Amino acid sequence: MRNLKIYEEAWSLHTPFVIARGTRSEAKVVVVEIEENGLKGTGECTPYPRYGESIASVMAQIASIGAQLESGADRQALQQLLPAGAARNAVDCALWDLDAQKAGQSLPQLAAAQLATRVTTAQTVVIGTPDQMANSARALWDKGARLLKVKLDDHLISERMVAIRAAVPEATLIVDANEAWHSEGLAARCQLLADLNVAMLEQPLPASEDAALENFIHPLPICADESCHTRDSLPKLAGRYEMINIKLDKTGGLTEALALAAEAKAQGYTLMLGCMLCTSRAIRAALPLTPQVRFADLDGPTWLAADAEPALRFATGTLYL
Ligand SMILES: [Mg+2]
Incomplete structure (x- = not known):
């Protein structure tokens, strides 16, 4: 019992x-x-x-x-x-x-054949003025972060991105619009991001407007987050997205996340692993997926004033297993 x-x-x-x-x-x-x-x-x-x-x-x-x-x-x-x-x-x-x-x-040992001892994680630059975001990006870079995830809404796209790129010329930048953009103007924004050497754009359009991505030629990979929950999401992503962001809170756990990763890879998608605002407990359960993903975005616990024990060890931009 x-x-x-x-x-x-x-x-x-x-x-x-x-x-x-x-x-x-x-x-x-x-x-x-x-x-x-x-x-x-x-x-x-x-x-x-x-x-x-x-x-x-x-x-x-x-x-x-x-x-x-x-x-x-x-x-x-x-x-x-x-x-x-x-x-x-x-x-x-x-x-x-x-x-x-x-x-x-440990859970990661049980669920993954091989795990690295350290994982590069994206560190998030949250929405602010162009100067605030550039300063935040630079501070993260100076502390060792090499992969930065820039959050955007529907405003000041070029001002913010140009300021950030100038502040961190060598950082790998990924951008997440959290469904805030529209199909009008999307092509120009994608070209701007590509010109600034942004590596990937996450969920620019509301999930309900995914059809606008069909036959939309874009110069950088587009990643489905809000549009991709489980293996059942994959058919409607075909021809629209090249990447998917796997989160255990969307898949309903590690079991389906592993199945989604395998199926998405077989269909040619590149994988990203994400998280919500959470403690180390939630990140530990996602670690088995880290060897399979191009980008790991696991900085949730680094936003907490205090983490749940036993806490994972984070340095800025790196997670030690
Ligand atoms: Mg996202």
């Missing part, structure tokens, strides 16, 4: 996180603990209003399958019990963690 615990936590950020969707000052997460024979598996998720999720709705979803979990439902059974999303993610990762402990391993 197992014991199930579900609870919420709020983690303050040291700096406001500003993206096209709004400003956040704390990370609110849901934690699941599954205890069995003295071993305890822990999983964490970040409910996301963009996908219709709240702390309350996610906790209710998890509670709704409490009886099945306490009577021994495994990861395979879980995939049918809950839809993809944050709730299934927390449970799936708790079950992975429990299985790892039964095997005497």
